[in-house]
Amino acid sequence: MTSVSTDKLPPSPTGEGVSAPDGPWKRLSAGLLSSPTAVLSGIGLILIVIAVLLAPLYANHVAHTDPFRSGLSAKIEIDGKKVPVMQRSTEGLGLGVTPIGPTWSGEYMLGADTQGRDVMARMLYGGRSSLLIAASATMLTLVLAAIIGVAAGYTGGLVDGVLSNLIDMMWAFPVYLLAISLSIVMIGKTIVLGPIELSSSSLIIPITIIGLVYVPYVARPVRGRVMAIKNSDFVLAARGLGVRRHRILLRHILPNVLSTLIVFAPMLTALNIVTESALSFLSVGVQAPNASWGTILQDGQALLYSRPTVALAPGIAIMVTVLLLNLFGDVLRDVLDPKSARGR
Amino acid sequence: MDLRVTSRRGRRGRALARLAITAAMIPAVAPALAQAQEAHRGGTMQLMAVASGGTLDPQINYTAQFWQLYSATYDGLVAFKKADGPESNTVVPDLAADMPTVSADGKTYTFTLRKGVKFSNGDDVTPEDVVASLQRIFKVSSPTSGSFYNGIVGADDCLSSPADCTLEGGVIADADANTVTINLVEPDPEFLFKLSVPHASILPKGTAAKDMGNTPIPGTGAYMFTSYDANNSLTMERNPHFVEWSADAQPEGYADKIEYKFGGTEESAVNAVMNGQADWSFDPLPADRLAELSTNATDQLHVHAQSAWWYAPMNVNIPPFNDVRVRQALNYAVDRNALVSVFGGPALAQPVCQILPPDFPGHEDSCIYTQDPGDTWSAPDMDKARALVAESGTKGEKVNVVTEDNAASRGVGTYLQSVLTDLGYDATVQTVSGDIQFTYIQNTNNNVQISVTQWYMDYPAASNFLNVLFGCGSFHPGSDSSINIAGFCDEEIDARMKSAMTLGATDPEAANAEWAKIDYAVMEKAPAVPLFTPRRLDLVSERVGNFEYSSLFNWLIAKSWVQ
DSSP states (O other): OOOOOGGGSOOOTTOTTOOOOOOHHHHHHHHHHTOHHHHHHHHHHHHHHHHHHTHHHHHHHTSOSOTTSOOTTOEEEETTEEEESEEEOOSTTOOOEEEOOOOSSSTTTTOBOTTSOBHHHHHHHHHHHHHHHHHHHHHHHHHHHHHHHHIIIIIOHHHHHHHHHHHHHHHHSOHHHHHHHHHHHHTTSOEEETTEEEOTTOTHHHHHHHHHHTHHHHHHHHHHHHHHHHTSHHHHHHHHTTOOHHHHIIIIIHHHHHHHHHHHHHHHHHHHHHHHHHHHHTTSSSOTTSOOHHHHHHHHHTTTTTOTHHHHHHHHHHHHHHHHHHHHHHHHHHHHOHHHHHHO | OOOOOBOHHHHHHHHHHHHHHHHHHHHHHHHHHHHHHHHHOOOEEEEEESSOOSOOOTTTOOOHHHHHHHTTTOOOSEEEOOOSBGGGGSEEESSBSSOOEEOTTSOEEEEEBOSSOBOTTSOBOOHHHHHHHHHHHHHTTOTTTTTTSTTBTTHHHHHHSGGGOOOTTTEEEETTTTEEEEEBSSOOTTHHHHHHSGGGOOOOTTOOSSOOTTSOOOOOSSEEEEEEETTTEEEEEEOTTOOOSOTTTSOOOSOSEEEEEEOSOHHHHHHHHHTTSOSEESSOOOGGGHHHHHHHOGGGEEEEEOSEEEEEEBOTTSTTTTSHHHHHHHHHHOOHHHHHHHTTSTTTEEEOOSSSOTTSTTOOOOBSSSSSOBSSOOOOOHHHHHHHHHHHTOTTOEEEEEEESSHHHHHHHHHHHHHHHHTTOEEEEEEEOHHHHHHHTTOGGGOOOEEOEEEEOSSSOTHHHHHHHHOGGGOOTTOSOOOOTTOOOOHHHHHHHHHHHHHHHHOHHHHHHHHHHHHHHHHHHOOEEEEEEEEEEEEBOTTOBOOOEETTTEEOGGGOBOO
C-alpha cells in the first residue's frame, strides 16, 4: 500500500485544503525577522531613536545643563574643586583657551565645545534634528517622487515629456551644488507663506531643501516601474474588462510602486543624514540655536587638535546610523525585490 | 625670552631708553652694525595665506593683507614711518623731499618732490605722475575717494563724473619748480594721514584708469611685484631702480625675493612655519594650536596691540534696537570676559566698553555699561539689563544676529544669541560668507538687526572711528557702502564731530579731549556693543630676524631677514 502525505497532494480545483498565501506585509515582517542583519540593525536604530528622544531628560537630570546656552563662564566641580569649563592656558605666553575635555561622568561627559556647552547633551539634541530632518526629507522626497513618477509614467505623452525633462534638468545639477544654492537663497530670510512664517532657524527649511534635491533620483525609477506595470498583462486585462483608469491606478499601479518606494526609504534616509551634516558643516543647513550632528562636527573642526572628541562624537554617530540604515535597507530590498537579490 | 605682549605705552618708554643707549654707542658700533646688516641681505622670504587679497591695484585694494605688501612696493608723497611700535604712527616725507608747506588758512599744501626717484620701470617720478595718480583715485572709484579725498578742490566733479576727473584747481603741478600744490575746500588736519595710505600711492602717469587686477603696476618701493596669480602665488623681487632715500619712509629690504603662496588651511600654514617650510602666515592662528605654540614656540611668536575693535552694531532704525533701552540692555548684559575667551584669552584680546581703542588719540578710560560704572569694565549687570528690556516692552521679539563664517565671528554671534535669549528675545544666528558679510550688514535693505564685525584704523585719528562709523555722512540707506552699519545719525553729536575735526587743525590736544567726550556721548546712545580690542599674533619661522611691527601695516616684512 502506498501512503501519500496530504501536504504533497496537488491542490484541488476548488481550492479546498489550501491555505491562502501570506500577504505582502506578513511576508515583509517574516523576511526581516528571519535576517539577523535586519534584526540587529533595526534594534540599533531603535536604540538611537530612543536615546535622542530622551535628550531633554539627559540634559536636565544628568548633565544639568542647557545645551543651547553659551557656558563660557561656567564652572563644574571635579574632585571637590570648582573648575572653569573654558580653561585658559597658564604656560608659556599664556595664549589660548581650551574647553574642558571628556569627564566621562554626568556633566560634560564628552567635554565642552568652543562655547562651553556640554557636547553629549548637544549630541542627543543634535541627533533629534538630524534624524527628524533626514526622515522628514525622505518622506517629502518619496511623496513628490511618487506623484511625479506616477503622473509621468502613467499619463505618458506631453505630461511625461514635461515632467521627465524637469527631472533631467534637476538631475543635471550636482546634488550638493543644488542644495547649497537653495540653502543660500532660503536660509537667512524669514519666509512668509500666507499665515505660515518660517524663520531662518526653522528645520522646515533644510527638510525642504534636502527633500527636493533627491526627488529626481527616486522619480526616475518610479516612472520606469509605472511604465512597466502599465503594460503588464494584469493591467491590460483590467483595461480590457473596462476598469476605470483611476481604479487601475489605485488598485494595481500604486500598490506595486509602493514596494519600490519602501526599498528607497532607508537608503534615502541614510543619504539625507549625510547631506544634512554636510550642509550644516558648511553653515548652510541647520542654523543656531538648533544643533545637528553636522553643526557639532563644524564646532569640532576648530578643536580637532586639542579636543578631538568634539568632532569624533558626531562623526561616529553619523557613521553608525548610516551604516545601520544601509544594512537594514539591504535586507529590505532583498525581501521586497527578490529579483535584484538573486541578481547579486 | 623677549616679552612680546606689550602695550603701546610700555613700548614707548622702552623705545626711548633704547634710542638713548643707541645714540651714545653709534660711533663705536656703526661699522659693525652695517657689516652685520649686510650679512643678513639676501635669501627668499616664504609667506603663506589661505587666500589672496584680491586685486593688486594699490588704489583699489582695501585689505590689510595687501596693504602690508604695498608698504614695501609703493610710496606716497608722505608715508607712515616704517618703524616698530608707536613711532609707526608718525607721518614722514616720502616722495616729497620734506614735509609740505601749509598755507595759513590750512587749505593749501605744497610738496617739493625728491629728485632722482624712479619707478620700477625706470621712469623718473615727476609732478605730472602725482597729478595723474591723485586723479586716478577718482577715475578708478577708489573705496576711499569719497571719504578721504573729497575735500580736494574739484573732487565733487570727479565723484560725480569719475572718467572726466581733472581735479581742476585742486592739484597743480609745477614741473620747473618740481612741486605739487594741493588745494582743499576746507582745512583738514587729517589730510597728511590720508595721503599716507596706499590709496594715495604715486603711480606712473600712463597707468590705465581701471582696476588693473592681477597686472602689477610699477611702483617706487624697495620691491616690485613680478608675478601674481590670485589663486596660487605672488612674487616680489628687488626693484632694480630703487636707491634708499629715506629709511624712515621706504627702507631697503633684506630678502632678495618674497614669495607668497595662497591656498591650504590655517592649520597647514602653522605646520609649514613650524617645520621651516614657510616663514610666516597671514591668517589668524588656529585657536586650538595656541596653547601648544604658547609653550613650544615662544621665541617665534609676536603679540602686538592693535588699533581696532570688535563690535556688534545694532540697527537703531528697526525694532527692537530702535529703542535705546534695548541697546543699553544688551550693553549691560554682555560679558566681555567671556568673549575674550572666544578670541584666545586675555593675552590676545582686551575687554572694552567704548569706541576708541585703548592708547588711541582721544581715548579716555570710561565704562558706562558695567556692574560698577567707572573707568573699566568689571562684570555684566543682568538685573539692570532685564529691567531695561521689561521697560521697553520688547520681550519676545525676534532678533537675528548676522555673523561672518569663521570660528571667531561665529563664536561671538552664538554668544550674543545666547545672551539675547537670556534677555527674553527669540534670538537666532545667521552665518554669512566672509566674502559678502561686510557689505551685507551695511545695506539697510537687508534689515539686519544686529551683526558682528570689526574695524581697524586707517590712520591714527579719533575721527577714523567715531566719524566714520557713527557720523551721519557715513550712513547711506540702501547702499552696500554704508559703513555706519548701525544707521546712527544724531545731529547734535554729528555737529560736535565736525567741530572737533576743525579744532584738530589748530589744537590737536583740545580736539582729542573733545573726541573723548564724543565717544562717551555716542556710547550713551549705545548704537553698538563694544566687545574687545584684538591683539595681533604672528608666528614666524626660526630663521626670521628683526621683527618690527607697524600699527597700520602690521609686520614690516622688508625689515626682517631670513639669513
